[in-house]
Amino acid sequence: MDLFLQQTLGGLATGAIYALLALAVVMIYQAIDHFNFAQGEMAMFSTFIAWQLIAWGAPYWVAFAACLVISFIGGMAIERIIFAPIHDAPVLSHIVIFIALTLIFNAAAGFIWEFTIKEFPSPFPAALPFKTNLIGPHELGIVGVTLVMLGMIFAFFRFTPVGLAMRAAAANPDSARLVGISVRKMLALGWGLAAAIGAVAGMMIAPVVFLEPNMMLGILLYGFAGAVVGGLTSPGGAVIGGFMMGVLENLAGTYLIGSELKLTFALVVIITVLLFKPAGLFGRVVVQRV
Amino acid sequence: MSFPQTHRVNPAESYRIFGVLLPQCRIALIVAGCILALVTPFLVTNFTVFQLTQVAVYAIAVLGLNLLTGFTGQFSLGHSAFYALGAYTAAILVDRYDVAIYWTILPAGIVCFIGGFLFGLPALRLEGLYLALATFALAVAMPQLLRYEHFEGFTGGVQGIDLFKPDSPVPFLNSDQWLYYFVLFVGALLLVGAWNLTRGRTGRAMIAIRDNPIAAKTMGIDTSLYKSVTFGVSGFYTGVAGALGAIVAEFVAPDSFTFFLSVWLLVGMVVGGLGSIMGAIAGGFFILYVPNFSEAVVEFFYGGDPSAKALIWVAFGTFLIFTVYVVPNGLAGLVRWCVGRLVR
Numbered sequence: 001m002d003l004f005l006q007q008t009l010g011g012l013a014t015g016a017i018y019a020l021l022a023l024a025v026v027m028i029y030q031a032i033d034h035f036n037f038a039q040g041e042m043a044m045f046s047t048f049i050a051w052q053l054i055a056w057g058a059p060y061w062v063a064f065a066a067c068l069v070i071s072f073i074g075g076m077a078i079e080r081i082i083f084a085p086i087h088d089a090p091v092l093s094h095i096v097i098f099i100a101l102t103l104i105f106n107a108a109a110g111f112i113w114e115f116t117i118k119e120f121p122s123p124f125p126a127a128l129p130f131k132t133n134l135i136g137p138h139e140l141g142i143v144g145v146t147l148v149m150l151g152m153i154f155a156f157f158r159f160t161p162v163g164l165a166m167r168a169a170a171a172n173p174d175s176a177r178l179v180g181i182s183v184r185k186m187l188a189l190g191w192g193l194a195a196a197i198g199a200v201a202g203m204m205i206a207p208v209v210f211l212e213p214n215m216m217l218g219i220l221l222y223g224f225a226g227a228v229v230g231g232l233t234s235p236g237g238a239v240i241g242g243f244m245m246g247v248l249e250n251l252a253g254t255y256l257i258g259s260e261l262k263l264t265f266a267l268v269v270i271i272t273v274l275l276f277k278p279a280g281l282f283g284r285v286v287v288q289r290v
Numbered sequence: 291m292s293f294p295q296t297h298r299v300n301p302a303e304s305y306r307i308f309g310v311l312l313p314q315c316r317i318a319l320i321v322a323g324c325i326l327a328l329v330t331p332f333l334v335t336n337f338t339v340f341q342l343t344q345v346a347v348y349a350i351a352v353l354g355l356n357l358l359t360g361f362t363g364q365f366s367l368g369h370s371a372f373y374a375l376g377a378y379t380a381a382i383l384v385d386r387y388d389v390a391i392y393w394t395i396l397p398a399g400i401v402c403f404i405g406g407f408l409f410g411l412p413a414l415r416l417e418g419l420y421l422a423l424a425t426f427a428l429a430v431a432m433p434q435l436l437r438y439e440h441f442e443g444f445t446g447g448v449q450g451i452d453l454f455k456p457d458s459p460v461p462f463l464n465s466d467q468w469l470y471y472f473v474l475f476v477g478a479l480l481l482v483g484a485w486n487l488t489r490g491r492t493g494r495a496m497i498a499i500r501d502n503p504i505a506a507k508t509m510g511i512d513t514s515l516y517k518s519v520t521f522g523v524s525g526f527y528t529g530v531a532g533a534l535g536a537i538v539a540e541f542v543a544p545d546s547f548t549f550f551l552s553v554w555l556l557v558g559m560v561v562g563g564l565g566s567i568m569g570a571i572a573g574g575f576f577i578l579y580v581p582n583f584s585e586a587v588v589e590f591f592y593g594g595d596p597s598a599k600a601l602i603w604v605a606f607g608t609f610l611i612f613t614v615y616v617v618p619n620g621l622a623g624l625v626r627w628c629v630g631r632l633v634r
Contacts, residue, residue, distance in 0.1 A: 035419050037367075037426065082611065093614045095365060095422055096560050099553055100610035107603030115600075217549065221430050224423060263434045267427040274420055275412050 007250040013139030015246020016146040017208070020201035021223030022230065022238040022245075023149065024194045029232045030170050031190025034094055038101035039198055040220030042078075044213060045105045046071040046199030047206045048113050051120055060123050064203060068196045075195025076188040083191075084184065109213040120206035142204045149200060150239050153193075157235075166190060218263055222249065225266045228273050231283020240282065245269070306633065327474060331467040340538070341578060343470045346477045347535040349574025352558040353484055353567065354527025360565030361488055362520045363500030367552045368409075368425030371432040372402045372525045374547035376532025378436065381451040381542045382444055391456050391537055395476060398533035399526045406525020410518030429549040436544035450543030453536060473534050480527055484567050487523070496520060497565075528555075557606075561613055563622025572621045581606070 021039065028036045036042075050067035054060065078101070086093055124141035157163040168176040169186035176183055201223075202216075209215050222245050230241025245266070252265050279285045306312065331339045355369050379401045380394035389397075412424065436445050445451070458468030487493060498506035499513050507513050536542045558577040563569030584602045592598035617624050 035423055037422075086614065089614070089618070091419065092359065092365060092560075092564070093618060095367075095419075096556065096614050097611055099367075099556060100607040100614075102607075103553070103603045103610070104607035107600040107607070110600035111598065111604065217430060221427055224427070228423070260438055261434060263427075263431040264438075267424075267431040270427045271412060271424055274424060278420065 003254065004251075007254050008247055009135045010139070011247035011250035012243055013135060013142055013246070014208075014249065015226075015243035016139075016142040017201060017205045017219065017242075018222045018226040018245045019146050019239040019242025020142075020149065020197065020204060021219060022226035022242040023146075023153065023235055024197040024201060025223055025227040026230075026232055026235050026238040027153075027190060027194040027197060029227070030235075031166070031187055031194070034091070034098075035224065036194065037095070037098040037220075038105060039194070040216030040223070041102045041105035041109075042071075042075070042195055043198035043202035043205075044211075044216045045109050046074075046195065047120065047202035047211055048109050050199070050203055051118060051206070051211055052113070054121065060121060064123070067199050067203065071195040071199035072192040076192040078195075079188045079191035084187075106213050113213075115213055118211040120203070120211045122207040138207055145200065145204055146239065146242075149197065150236065153197075153235055162189070221263060221266045222246075225270050225273075228270055228280055231280025233284045234280070234282040237280055237282025241280065312629075312633065331463075331470050336464065336466045339466045339470050343466070343473050343538050344535070345571075345574040345578045346470075346473045347531050347538055347574075348555075348558060348577045349571045350477050350480055350534065351528045351531035351555050352562060352573040352577070353480065353570035354524045354531065355555050355559050356562075356565065356567070356570050356573075357484060357488070357496075357527065358520055358524035359559060360563075361493065361496040361500060362517060364517065364521065365419075365422040366425040366521075366524070367422055367549070367556065368428035368432075369524075369528050369555050370547050370549060370551035371425075371428045372406060372528040373532035373535065373551060373555075374432050374436060374542075374544075375405055375525075376402050376529030377536035377542045377547070378445060378451075378532075379529070380533035380536050381453055384453055385446075385451045386444065391453075392472070394537075395530055395533050399530040402525040402529025402532070403522045405529075407518050407522035409525070410521025425552075426549070429552045433544040433548055436547070445544075446542075448544065450541060450546075453540045453542070455537065455540055469538060473538065476530065476534060480530065481567065481570075484527070488567070492516075557610060559620075560610070561620050563620030563624075566620065566622030569620050569622035 021043065024039055024043070025035060028034065028039065046067055049070055050063045053063035053066055058066070082097060082101075083094070086097070122138045122141070124137045126137065157167060165176070165181045166186045166189060168179070169181055169183045170190070173183045176186075205215070205219060209219070223242065226242030226245040227238045228241070229244055230237030230239065232238070248269070249262055249265060253262060257265060273280065310318075330342065334342075351369065351373055354372075355366060358364050358366055376398040379398040380391075383389040383394040383397060384391060409425075409428070435441070437448055438445075439447065441447075455465050455469055456472075458465045460468060463471070488496065495506065495511045495516050498509065498511055499516055503513055539546075554577050558573030559570070561576045562571070562573030581602065584605055585599065588598055588601050592601070613620070619626070
């Protein structure tokens with residue numbers, strides 16, 4: 001029973017990472033109707049920027065904030081410079097560009113910071129104020145950060161005019177344009193937000209898995225799985241999906257398949273969900289009118 | 291009752307390029323290409339022959355992917371998995387069951403056809419990006435499956451399986467040249483197969499599904515059947531390429547079949563030209579030679595610095611974006627555009 005509890009809590013902690021990444025995936029999906037296959041590498045690159053700032057002597061939270069700002073601007077720039085000109089191009093062109101971005105970020109990080117493994121500091125205290133051996137301070141911190149992010153995103157979409165405009169631009173671009181919303185700006189904003197959320201995810205993950213250019217591929221797969229399980233139209237669902245993936249991963253690893261087939265497990269989950277409930281657990285079924 | 295026969299002339303047949311009819315130009319080019327492909331092994335070093343053999347292998351794999359994406363409009367980031375499946379099928383047949391190398395190609399293709407068909411069945415429900423996602427997961431998970439300890443008896447685990455090149459039965463060919471001709475022969479068969487497949491009723495149905503699935507369905511095309519069969523055929527091609535690739539490399543191991551192999555195949559397809567059969571050959575050349583070339587360029591400027599090698603990929607990604615912007619139809623599209631300018 002102790003093992004079960006420990007694995008479940010540990011799963012929640014890794015699940016928080018997946019949840020953050022899934023949140024970023026859903027943000028972009030909401031804005032542009034595409035998966036961003038480069039999401040993981042973008043997050044990794046942002047984390048390297050933060051690492052560099054810290055290495056130059058910036059305090060953690062300054063580096064954290066600067067990294068968010070840089071990522072936000074970077075995300076907007078990617079949308080404006082690379083995706084805006086091919087907005088109407090077929091899906092394949094978009095996928096090819098995502099793949100190209102993946103290559104570029106991965107290799108650029110390797111070129112600038114080399115492929116050696118780097119340690120990334122955790123912002124949370126080394127010991128918890130209460131005594132438990134079930135969950136570590138950093139893990140608990142990640143869960144907290146994830147929930148705070150979710151709350152902020154929810155509030156942003158629900159209570160601010162910009163959030164409302166973004167929802168309108170995603171739901172019905174033409175009508176949104178008619179009421180004076182700049183859909184272009186909203187798209188760029190969506191990219192910026194997703195890049196910033198990805199940066200947070202990257203900075204939370206890096207202390208756990210160590211920082212290196214290839215750290216994200218497996219995590220991204222679980223992030224996608226979380227987003228698909230929760231439903232791509234629902235940010236809250238994506239977070240729950242991410243947590244579920246973390247717990248399922250740990251429990252399946254402990255009781256069913258061992259640690260060697262973790263990626264295969266994500267594959268099976270993705271395919272199963274897409275087959276039986278393509279909209280995800282909390283997603284809306286999109287009906288296409290012909 | 292008989293229908294009046296109308297004789298229709300394809301307008302493309304009457305165009306001339308420098309005074310020569312277009313179809314004749316095409317035939318002349320194809321014949322020249324065939325002769326060049328047949329003569330080259332006697333003119334270049336064994337290493338170049340080996341490289342050209344790899345080009346042919348990649349071309350077959352790109353052709354497989356192109357049948358799926360270029361003609362039916364479905365995406366796959368998981369073709370490295372089918373390539374791996376083909377390679378491992380061939381390797382296991384040789385290693386475990388002492389099957390002669392030549393007889394492993396077809397079974398590898400068939401296994402991948404079944405694999406592709408079964409993976410294509412869910413593909414009926416998965417559209418566009420969802421399919422890309424599912425196949426992405428497949429590609430990422432494949433090396434792990436191949437490494438899995440309970441399959442180790444078959445797959446050789448992390449170490450993989452060693453293979454050996456067949457000896458040449460023809461006295462005046464060495465084993466590299468013989469293998470080249472063998473791969474070329476298989477490739478030519480598959481090329482003609484793809485040509486016939488896409489030029490008839492089936493091909494038109496596939497293209498209809500790509501261009502407008504709803505209209506295709508209304509016209510009575512069984513879209514689900516065509517989609518999964520195309521996925522199967524695409525898997526067949528890629529599996530055959532995998533088996534040939536395993537024989538050429540004389541080695542299979544889980545880490546040769548990562549997600550990045552899928553990326554390569556995708557890049558080869560896009561650069562060669564979507565929906566173009568000849569473009570697949572260009573794609574094969576691109577996959578093999580452009581990385582080698584850019585590596586040489588980087589080495590010239592930076593020496594052997596390992597992190598400088600990463601620059602290749604930055605250049606590569608940039609090139610890819612450039613391709614999407616400037617020549618969205620790839621090399622084949624570029625050629626078509628040039629011909630369009632030249633014809634009178």
